[in-house]
Amino acid sequence: MTPPHIPVLDVRSLHTHIHTAGGPLHVLHGVSLTIDAGECLGVVGESGSGKSVLARTVLGVHGRTVRVENTGRVLLHGDDLLDIDPRQRRRRLGGGITMVHQDPMTSLNPVVRVVDQVTESLTNRTRMGRRERLRVATELLAAVDVPDPERRARAYPHELSGGLRQRVGIAAALAGDPALLLADEPTTALDVTVQRTVLDLMDRHRAARGLATLLITHDIGLLYGRAERIAVMYAGRIVETGPTEAVTGRPVHPYTVALLRSVPRVTGELRRVLPTIPGSPPDLALPIAGCPFAPRCERASAVCGTAPPPRVDVGEGHSAHCHHPVGRETTSTTASVVVPKPASAATGTVVEEAAP
Amino acid sequence: MSARLLRRASLRVARAAAVLFTVALGAAALPRLMPGSPALAALGPGATPEQVAAYNDRVGMDENVLAALWQWLTDAVHGDLGRSLLNDVPVATELGDRIPVTLELFLTAQIVALAVAVPVALRSAWKPGGVFDRVATTGAFVVTAAPGFVLGLLLIYVAAVQMRVLPATGWVRFTDDPVENLRHLVLPALTLGLTEAAVFTRTLRVQLMDTLDQPYIAAARGRGMSTRRLLTRRALRPSSLPLVTLVGLGIGTSLGGSVLVETLFAVPGIGSLVATAIAGRDFPVLRAVIVVSAAGVVAATLAVDLLYRRLDPRIADARR
């Protein structure tokens, strides 16, 4: 018998409630996912779908005044992080799990030198002399391709460009030699030209260190060729998950189809008008009886408003939660449109043509 | 670069000089601004015209204000600030005796205020709306709202009357008896310091709440930083600028003395000097105190500005 396979991160039916002035808000509804060493899981979804809350819950760090309640399990190497005391948990931060933040302009302390922020994961646990810190920081910055790393280590964040700052953020995340990296839209705040190099850099370190990576984005196009697997989030639920080629090539959930339709294809003719998904996500404060996407879904029928959608397995780890999965019309009761709506029919936003 | 720095520095000095000159001018005009005749008020209605003329000469009433100011400034440069009208003691001697007393009192008070305000504000801001925060905020509010002497009287009652551990009033010079000096320092310094602490706490708390909501604080927490370290090493410094201003002004304005506290505790500092000088219309004394205390404020403002640059590197770069 082979020993049981333990993924680096194993989240099982995670429910998260955030306490607000208007009562508890059910933000995550039974999220389950796993990430292996060296693997990248891409999490996509519209704004407000709970991607950041998921990352913060896995990390265990919410805003200091935010009160959350979790049920389910968040297993890091098999240890349930929701079940251990806060001090034990904090010990894993920086080392076991780290996070790369969205905005490198605001996620670095303006009055603390780069060297001291980059080495934080280490100095939080052990004392380090000034020279030692500078040496380690210089090495880390060099590893993330920061030119002239020793000088940059002594600098303050405002003296660096946005791209360099995000490299500093990545260096700070790598300092403690973590097993799991949470990247919450790490390139959204960056210039398009810098985005790619920063993502490539993260890929390189993932491969070299066997780092499990959770890459959050609202741009599914960014995940081609980077993420092994994709999880599509909607209203705090993972509505479809599977290998990247399967999810993007043969999407099953109508929401995924809609998401893919709003991505400019680099190959083929460029479209000037990108359709956005009509309607808006549901109010999390209101209970949802059936499928949360039903009000916006072009395939929805009566059952979608009343019964939670069943899980549909389409093979090779590819599954979705839907009453009327795309491409499986034979099993569904309504034979509705299979072909995605033409772009002109949907509401659209004009985007700049991207250079191929 | 250095030419620019030099230009900026000289601009600063020029501005400081202009401020001091304006204040000195106002101080010189003070006797003229008083209603009625200061001479008759000081000497009594039975004063002879000769006495009145002599008085006006001493306070510089019979010359043009600018001439009087010029005379005063040239004398001041030579260390002569005139003599008190009340006891004929040279004003420079009087100030030399009293400034160290007042400075000792105020510096101690600032230390007390910081020692109280910083930990309280850190703890309050970390859990706003919590029990500690509510007690602290209410306490600060009560101290701010109550007139300053109430706290002083309360301290006298507890420490001097009930427990009999500290002298209620009076002063002993440090050079005469260090221990007695400290014992006499405690109550007035606490009175001043706790009042300041209330303001410090409120100011720092507001600023900290803003800082603690910044993504860089969440980022540091995400790297496993303990709350204590986070607060003291990461959140305090970016939140401290308004507090630095307050401390700077607190020390700067101290040269004007605290009339209230020094009178209450019979501390022979500038404050009690001012109290008698105002009552006795002792213009030479008032004039010197006004100019010296303005100089203190100007110096403190410069010091605060320099400290700002140390605390926040962005300021230093932006203004360079």
Ligand SMILES: Nc1ncnc2c1ncn2[C@@H]1O[C@H](COP(=O)(O)OP(=O)(O)OP(=O)(O)O)[C@@H](O)[C@H]1O
């Ligand atoms: N501190 C909070 N208090 C109350 N509600 C919150 C809080 N944080 C998140 N939420 C709610 O939880 C939901 C999910 O938010 P989250 O930030 O995870 O979305 P997201 O998918 O990361 O969106 P985006 O793409 O805009 O970053 C939203 O409806 C949001 O309003």
Ligand SMILES: [Mg+2]
């Ligand atoms: Mg987010």
